[in-house]
Amino acid sequence: MNANLKRCSVMALLALSPLYAQVSRKVLVVFGDSLSAGYGLPAGKSFPDDMQRTLDREGYLWRVVNLGISGDTTAGGVSRMQSAIRLKPSVVLLELGGNDGLRGLPLKTTRQNLETMITEFQQEGARVVLAGMTLPPNYGPDYIKGFEAIYRDLAAKYKLKLIPFLLADIVTPDLRYLQRDGFHPTAEGAEIVAQTVLRTVKPLLK
Numbered sequence: 001m002n003a004n005l006k007r008c009s010v011m012a013l014l015a016l017s018p019l020y021a022q023v024s025r026k027v028l029v030v031f032g033d034s035l036s037a038g039y040g041l042p043a044g045k046s047f048p049d050d051m052q053r054t055l056d057r058e059g060y061l062w063r064v065v066n067l068g069i070s071g072d073t074t075a076g077g078v079s080r081m082q083s084a085i086r087l088k089p090s091v092v093l094l095e096l097g098g099n100d101g102l103r104g105l106p107l108k109t110t111r112q113n114l115e116t117m118i119t120e121f122q123q124e125g126a127r128v129v130l131a132g133m134t135l136p137p138n139y140g141p142d143y144i145k146g147f148e149a150i151y152r153d154l155a156a157k158y159k160l161k162l163i164p165f166l167l168a169d170i171v172t173p174d175l176r177y178l179q180r181d182g183f184h185p186t187a188e189g190a191e192i193v194a195q196t197v198l199r200t201v202k203p204l205l206k
Contacts (some may be wrong), residue, residue: 025063028201029084031077031117032095032131035166036068038190040179050194051201060205065089073099073187074113081117085124091204093197095131098152100134107146114150118158127204129145130155131166131197137181161200169196 030036030048037045043151048066055062067084069076077096085091094117100110114130121128132151135144155162170177170189177189 001127018043025061026090026205027065027087027098028091028093028205029067029087029089029126030063030064030093031084032068032093033072034068034070034184035098035193036066036093036095037070038066038068039184039186041187041190045172045190045196047185047190047193050191051198054194054198055205060202062205068095071099073103074097074110074117075111078113078116079119085120088124089121089126090127091129091201093129093131093201094118094121097147098133101133101139101143101147104139104143107143107150110147111150113153114154118154118160122158128158128206129160129163129197129201130163132162132164133167155163161204163197163200166193166196169193 023026025099028051030051036046036048038049046066046068048064048068052064055064066085067080068156069080074096077094094114096117097110097114100113118128118130130151132148132155137144139147151162151164152162167185167189170185170192175182177186177192179186
């Protein structure tokens with residue numbers, strides 16, 4: 001092989017290597033609502049973005065795909081599952097249900113929709129991590145108790161990794177890690193949420 005041809009071959013391999021790295025990486029889908037989508041944050045500051053940066057820095061060959069849609073409910077999640085399945089994810093972080101609760105939707109419906117998503121993702125070979133949520137006190141203790149139980153019950157039934165409350169590490173007395181609406185994380189809060197998620201997810205990233 002002459003020097004020019006060899007040089008061209010090396011340059012072609014270097015050009016293709018980033019593409020190969022993306023294709024060869026396993027996929028972790030974050031399937032959620034505004035908390036995943038990064039509502040109120042600059043582009044690139046959502047917690048899935050922070051997860052990707054941490055995984056890259058630590059040498060994990062995984063690609064985090066953010067399929068969060070602001071305002072989405074569990075019914076919306078069921079209707080768009082194929083967008084996630086087409087990516088052939090190895091792991092799915094299922095972060096839906098909060099908007100169901102805030103709208104006071106029937107708990108039975110929320111449970112059924114989450115169960116549908118869990119079983120379909122599992123049938124496609126993905127390992128599901130369930131991100132739990134809670135609600136403000138004004139929704140009443142009975143509804144809140146039933147809402148929180150959905151996540152615990154489904155995690156136990158389907159042997160899922162469970163994050164009991166996704167925002168647990170950023171709900172502080174001064175609310176410094178939350179935006180003014182009191183629901184969505186700030187950019188700094190999103191970084192903390194990313195670490196909350198990764199503590200549960202990392203053991204699956206083999």
